[in-house]
Amino acid sequence: xxxxxxxxxxxxLKIRCYSKETIKSYLFFNKKLLEFTKKGSKTITENDVKxxxxxxxxxxxxxxxxxxxxxxxxKSYYVDFMKRRFINGLKRAKPEIKEPVILTKNDILAMIDxxxxxxxxxxxxxxxxxxxxxxxxxxxxxxxxxxxDKFLIVKQGxxxxxRYVIASEKFIKDLIEFLQKRKDTNSFIFISSSNPETxxxxxxxxxxxxxxxxxxxxxxxxxxxxxxxxxxxxxxxKGVDSFHIQKLLGHARLSTTQRYIKTDFNMLNSIxxxxx
Numbered sequence: 001x002x003x004x005x006x007x008x009x010x011x012x013l014k015i016r017c018y019s020k021e022t023i024k025s026y027l028f029f030n031k032k033l034l035e036f037t038k039k040g041s042k043t044i045t046e047n048d049v050k051x052x053x054x055x056x057x058x059x060x061x062x063x064x065x066x067x068x069x070x071x072x073x074x075k076s077y078y079v080d081f082m083k084r085r086f087i088n089g090l091k092r093a094k095p096e097i098k099e100p101v102i103l104t105k106n107d108i109l110a111m112i113d114x115x116x117x118x119x120x121x122x123x124x125x126x127x128x129x130x131x132x133x134x135x136x137x138x139x140x141x142x143x144x145x146x147x148x149d150k151f152l153i154v155k156q157g158x159x160x161x162x163r164y165v166i167a168s169e170k171f172i173k174d175l176i177e178f179l180q181k182r183k184d185t186n187s188f189i190f191i192s193s194s195n196p197e198t199x200x201x202x203x204x205x206x207x208x209x210x211x212x213x214x215x216x217x218x219x220x221x222x223x224x225x226x227x228x229x230x231x232x233x234x235x236x237x238k239g240v241d242s243f244h245i246q247k248l249l250g251h252a253r254l255s256t257t258q259r260y261i262k263t264d265f266n267m268l269n270s271i272x273x274x275x276x
Contacts, residue, residue: 003034005082006041007029009077009081012081017160017165022133026072029073030074032231035073036051036055037051040085041082042273049074050090052070053071056258062094063190064094064096071090075087076161100225100260101223102229103218105234107216107218108230110217111218112124112212114215114216119191121174122137122174122175122178122213123237124227125174125188127228128230128231129170129171130168130248132154133216133225134164135202137224138200140154140189142188143187150166150168151166152165153165161250209222209226210222229260232261233260245257
């Protein structure tokens, strides 16, 4: 149950046009903090916030990304909305530095080949050939595809920004064949089987990709994001400038793009191990 303050906070976020996902996350963490402390918003202290973050780490193994999202939620509510400055100096968690999961082109082609469901095949082709985020892919509409020019527009991507991205000839060809067999008028490409009025969920998309990787004999833990990382890395290996890759991915900072493409597999393959 939301307090009056949290309800007002939710309305403020809506007025500022925050995304539904951000609003949901910010309300979740602030509600959990109040439940944990059994206090009201006006009496929460910095120690309360730190104790709850420690609880997240010790009880649930919260990672830096989750901790930092919680801190952003608390600062938005207490500092920005309630004008309480007590956590102004609260430091963000040191981010984990992980190498992105990169698949080979042969891995991805095997995933596509082993997938018999045409809708699932199209999703894998789209994620890899256009480098979309999973939430952008599942929401893609037919009207956003420029079939003749072989590109598409992502409407209201991360940061509520539109952007144009490339589309492969194979994806366009397979999509046309798929749409010709469809008899509905739904504008979404990837329609939910449980609710034909809307699109598939991100969770469903992740299951599709995981199953495809398993069928292709890939032993690594493959998520949708691995196809996006592979898109960036493979373009970089083909000599595409990182600035153009940044624009295709929709990154606000070039440094974010460089984390995707910093692994030079051509360089690794050119070096012979001393054991060999």
